[in-house]
Amino acid sequence: MAEAWIGGAEAPLEQAIGAAARILSESRCAVIAGLGTDIAGAEAAIALARRISGAFDHMHAAAVLRNLDVMREGGWVVTSMQQARALADLVLLVGPGLTASRQALVERMRLDAAPTLAPDRPRRVIRLCPGRESTAPALREASVETIGMKPEELPVLLGLARAQLAGRRTGNVGRQKKPLSDLVDALRNARYGVAIWSTADLDALSIEMLCGLIDGLNARTRFAGLPLPPEDNVAGVVQVAAWRSGFPMRVGFGRGKPEHDPWRFDATRMVESGEADAAVWISACSPKAPAWQRCVPLIALVAEGTRFAVPPEVVITVGRPGINHDAVLFDAHLGVLAAKAASAPRPAARVADVIGRMTETLTVAAPC
Amino acid sequence: MLTHLVGGQVVDPVNGRDSPGDLWFEDGRIVAPPAPNRAADLTHDVSGAIVLAGGIDIHSHIAGANVNTARLLLPELRQDGGFDPAPIGEHIGRLYACMGFTTVVEPAISPNVALQAQLELAAIPFIDKAILTVLGNEEYLLRLLRAGESTAAMADYAGRMLAGSRGLGIKVINPGGAAAFKRNIRSFDLDDQVPGYGVSSRVIIQAMQATIAALGIPHPVHLHCNNLGLPGNVETALATIAVAEGKRLHLAHLQFYAYGREGPRKFSSAAPLLAEAVNANRNITADVGQVMFGQTVTVSSDTLRQFNARGQAHPRKSAIMEYDGNGGGIVPYRYRRNNFFNAVQWAAGLELFLLVTDPARLFFTTDHPNGAPFTAYPDLFALLMDRDLRAQWISSVPAEAMAVCTLPSITREYTWPEIATMTRAAPARLLGLADRGHLAPGARADIAVYRPQSDKAAMFRAAELVFKEGKLIARRGEIVEKVFGRVLTVQPGFDAAIEKQLEAYYDDLYGVPHTAFDVPAHAIAQADPFETVPCAR
Numbered sequence: 001m002a003e004a005w006i007g008g009a010e011a012p013l014e015q016a017i018g019a020a021a022r023i024l025s026e027s028r029c030a031v032i033a034g035l036g037t038d039i040a041g042a043e044a045a046i047a048l049a050r051r052i053s054g055a056f057d058h059m060h061a062a063a064v065l066r067n068l069d070v071m072r073e074g075g076w077v078v079t080s081m082q083q084a085r086a087l088a089d090l091v092l093l094v095g096p097g098l099t100a101s102r103q104a105l106v107e108r109m110r111l112d113a114a115p116t117l118a119p120d121r122p123r124r125v126i127r128l129c130p131g132r133e134s135t136a137p138a139l140r141e142a143s144v145e146t147i148g149m150k151p152e153e154l155p156v157l158l159g160l161a162r163a164q165l166a167g168r169r170t171g172n173v174g175r176q177k178k179p180l181s182d183l184v185d186a187l188r189n190a191r192y193g194v195a196i197w198s199t200a201d202l203d204a205l206s207i208e209m210l211c212g213l214i215d216g217l218n219a220r221t222r223f224a225g226l227p228l229p230p231e232d233n234v235a236g237v238v239q240v241a242a243w244r245s246g247f248p249m250r251v252g253f254g255r256g257k258p259e260h261d262p263w264r265f266d267a268t269r270m271v272e273s274g275e276a277d278a279a280v281w282i283s284a285c286s287p288k289a290p291a292w293q294r295c296v297p298l299i300a301l302v303a304e305g306t307r308f309a310v311p312p313e314v315v316i317t318v319g320r321p322g323i324n325h326d327a328v329l330f331d332a333h334l335g336v337l338a339a340k341a342a343s344a345p346r347p348a349a350r351v352a353d354v355i356g357r358m359t360e361t362l363t364v365a366a367p368c
Numbered sequence: 369m370l371t372h373l374v375g376g377q378v379v380d381p382v383n384g385r386d387s388p389g390d391l392w393f394e395d396g397r398i399v400a401p402p403a404p405n406r407a408a409d410l411t412h413d414v415s416g417a418i419v420l421a422g423g424i425d426i427h428s429h430i431a432g433a434n435v436n437t438a439r440l441l442l443p444e445l446r447q448d449g450g451f452d453p454a455p456i457g458e459h460i461g462r463l464y465a466c467m468g469f470t471t472v473v474e475p476a477i478s479p480n481v482a483l484q485a486q487l488e489l490a491a492i493p494f495i496d497k498a499i500l501t502v503l504g505n506e507e508y509l510l511r512l513l514r515a516g517e518s519t520a521a522m523a524d525y526a527g528r529m530l531a532g533s534r535g536l537g538i539k540v541i542n543p544g545g546a547a548a549f550k551r552n553i554r555s556f557d558l559d560d561q562v563p564g565y566g567v568s569s570r571v572i573i574q575a576m577q578a579t580i581a582a583l584g585i586p587h588p589v590h591l592h593c594n595n596l597g598l599p600g601n602v603e604t605a606l607a608t609i610a611v612a613e614g615k616r617l618h619l620a621h622l623q624f625y626a627y628g629r630e631g632p633r634k635f636s637s638a639a640p641l642l643a644e645a646v647n648a649n650r651n652i653t654a655d656v657g658q659v660m661f662g663q664t665v666t667v668s669s670d671t672l673r674q675f676n677a678r679g680q681a682h683p684r685k686s687a688i689m690e691y692d693g694n695g696g697g698i699v700p701y702r703y704r705r706n707n708f709f710n711a712v713q714w715a716a717g718l719e720l721f722l723l724v725t726d727p728a729r730l731f732f733t734t735d736h737p738n739g740a741p742f743t744a745y746p747d748l749f750a751l752l753m754d755r756d757l758r759a760q761w762i763s764s765v766p767a768e769a770m771a772v773c774t775l776p777s778i779t780r781e782y783t784w785p786e787i788a789t790m791t792r793a794a795p796a797r798l799l800g801l802a803d804r805g806h807l808a809p810g811a812r813a814d815i816a817v818y819r820p821q822s823d824k825a826a827m828f829r830a831a832e833l834v835f836k837e838g839k840l841i842a843r844r845g846e847i848v849e850k851v852f853g854r855v856l857t858v859q860p861g862f863d864a865a866i867e868k869q870l871e872a873y874y875d876d877l878y879g880v881p882h883t884a885f886d887v888p889a890h891a892i893a894q895a896d897p898f899e900t901v902p903c904a905r
Contacts, residue, residue: 039487040893043491043893068440071440071441071685071687072440072441072442072443072685073685074684074685075441075678075681075685075686075687075688076687076688077675077687077688077689077690078687078688078689078690079689079690079691079695080690080691080692082691082692082877082878082879082880083550083690083691083692085877085878085879086507086692086877086878087550108879108880109879110879116876116877116878117507117564117877191551191552192550192552218675221552222549222550222551222552224688224690238440239433239436239484240487242436242439242440243431243436243439243456243457243487243488243491244456244457244458244491245456246439246443246446246450246451246454246455246456247439247440247443247446248440257448257450259447260443326890326891328483328487328891331884333880334480334880334884334885335691336433336480336481336483336484336885337483337484337487338483338884338885339483339886339887339888339890339891352893
């Protein structure tokens with residue numbers, strides 16, 4: 001089975017790495033994008049970006065930064081799924097995206113059972129504005145209530161609840177009156193509440209309103225948020241980016257120091273505008289191709305089965321971290337970085353090794 | 369390669385040296401002077417300079433989920449690429465190395481976030497590193513104590529958590545306080561009990577002392593007491609010293625507990641009282657956690673305290689994270705020179721430094737970044753060694769603050785042997801690192817050479833020469849060669865039966881395997897990343 005191609009033709013891995021290094025050596029403004037890789041791969045990719053004075057981004061950056069912006073603007077109180085399972089007598093499933101793709105996670109929290117550390121307290125589960133998704137099977141047994149339906153109503157509902165809890169008079173709530181008072185009562189009576197949301201499925205205003213609501217609730221009772229990040233190890237890459245550059249993704253090293261700018265270092269924008277003259281696309285966790293349309297000299301490190309609209313200059317097939325090889329990845333259930341042994345090991349190139357060799361083969365001098 | 373440092377003032381209190389002389393080292397270790405017919409491969413003339421062992425920092429928050437959240441929380445403060453209260457790993461290593469520090473302990477890592485901390489440590493070059501594993505608020509431990517389990521059972525649990533997280537010792541942070549906060553308790557004193565468990569801080573502290581003794585871990589309980597930062601909390605610290613009942617106990621960042629309620633603003637320094645208690649109780653060690661003025665970010669696993677401090681955040685934001693055990697709280701804060709309270713805090717720290725008489729039991733820290741970033745160390749050394757400089761600083765802070773402390777009346781100046789004891793010899797002994805902190809043959813060739821000059825802070829900021837295991841890594845603030853140190857751990861062992869108990873417990877309570885949080889050696893992309901420090905058992 002071939003694992004490397006140059007210009008669409010099969011090639012030995014070393015040649016492909018050499019070709020990639022040449023493209024990067026000749027580039028003046030390269031971006032490392034996708035970044036769906038394990039911790040070691042992300043460390044290598046960020047080191048490469050620094051070395052070539054380029055930039056790095058992640059395919060799910062928009063969702064993650066939208067969430068992170070709420071934290072770094074006003075702060076938050078958050079917790080883990082283990083705490084939710086053990087302590088929460090009220091669980092809010094906020095907005096869409098929680099019943100289908102997050103099924104396994106929700107099941108492992110055992111929301112249909114009482115909190116394990118407070119077995120005498122029945123658990124109440126409320127879905128807020130979930131949209132038109134069907135009720136998840138795991139939750140059918142539980143007495144799941146639903147308040148609000150359309151996701152676009154969510155910020156208003158949260159805002160009204162927040163105002164009422166703060167003792168402010170609210171305006172005309174119309175047909176939301178009953179659901180709203182139900183929600184406010186539930187929030188008031190919770191001893192330890194947890195609000196869960198999917199980062200990719202909530203708008204900035206809703207996240208901000210929710211975190212503000214949680215903050216206010218903590219004046220009298222205990223409440224915490226639990227954002228669920230998208231896949232492709234984006235939550236892990238955020239952590240690596242922070243300890244390697246001081247920032248999350250969308251960082252450029254072009255001026256000799258890391259600069260974080262969510263607009264300027266958006267890989268898609270950089271490519272579409274013609275600003276980037278080369279790109280590395282990494283998608284080892286799942287076979288995803290870049291979203292941009294414009295042609296740019298492209299080096300792709302991807303899981304087997306990735307389809308490209310336009311063939312990249314260099315393609316290297318890499319193993320899936322945690323599946324084909326041991327890896328450290330963000331574990332959404334644990335809520336932390338965890339070591340994952342390969343579930344289906346096979347000899348396959350690893351992003352960290354390929355990027356490391358590419359970096360060693362560069363002909364540009366390291367910046368001082 | 370045989371290296372020869374010629375003519376420096378060698379200050380090595382462990383071996384009774386404070387005199388001009390030579391130092392030889394080879395293959396990473398100090399060696400005795402060679403036979404006269406053997407010449408050095410490399411000679412450095414350090415005449416007139418001070419030669420010390422490499423510095424050891426026992427308490428500095430340099431890695432882990434809390435520190436990394438501090439990085440993510442404050443992008444606006446690091447737009448120039450750096451932010452000293454939360455530097456990136458690469459800069460942490462460089463800045464420490466240039467100051468002559470070669471070993472640094474990250475003192476607060478909960479077992480469930482240990483892997484990230486170890487990955488972050490692996491990204492810090494130049495220095496050796498270690499974590500202290502935080503125990504004392506986990507439901508499992510509270511259950512053991514509620515059930516009146518034996519010290520042996522506690523030791524098996526603690527030994528297993530140390531093995532999983534790869535810690536060098538055990539940290540206890542507001543014991544029971546974080547667990548109580550999850551049950552909506554908003555203040556937690558020494559004898560308050562965690563609801564549902566009937567277990568107090570006092571009980572947890574004493575149990576952990578017994579556990580550590582049973583495990584034979586060199587480092588005693590590293591305790592972050594209750595009531596951090598509150599006026600009048602000197603009473604808590606004094607009561608905690610009594611709790612130790614003569615057994616070894618390390619009190620972290622003591623300055624934050626040196627507050628009385630005297631004076632017109634009901635806030636004063638009680639450092640003299642506390643220093644007296646430390647002097648009188650030889651079982652007690654403490655680090656200071658000095659406050660220095662400027663912007664910083666407080667990073668702590670005392671979630672209760674951090675939650676309550678949110679109102680003082682500057683900039684106005686914070687992140688509180690709750691999980692099994694302690695969790696974490698990140699609250700940015702600015703210490704102002706012209707602020708009465710901050711000036712009292714600054715003075716109380718210096719009083720502790722100057723009034724605790726034994727530099728072998730008092731440790732040099734700012735609780736980085738909680739009192740100040742570690743990059744403030746050079747200024748702090750200068751303040752300790754120069755009373756005229758202190759007088760200048762004293763004249764620049766509010767007089768009313770100086771009226772509620774004794775700092776202006778203290779004339780002591782630290783000597784080089786005292787500095788060497790406080791930052792080298794004593795930390796090595798406290799952590800059980802027999803081959804560090806001194807310069808006898810066989811010791812690790814971690815060496816810092818300082819060139820005396822009128823600006824003492826400048827001397828400490830950029831050591832003349834710094835060697836890590838015999839390699840010259842820094843010269844006058846510039847990096848010479850990049851090396852990577854290792855992570856120091858203890859492995860006291862445990863009865864394998866604990867695995868089954870933990871497995872059942874984690875599965876029932878949390879629905880996760882207890883092994884999921886472990887740090888396997890293969891997860892660290894570095895050859896031979898760990899070094900084991902021997903235990904007594």
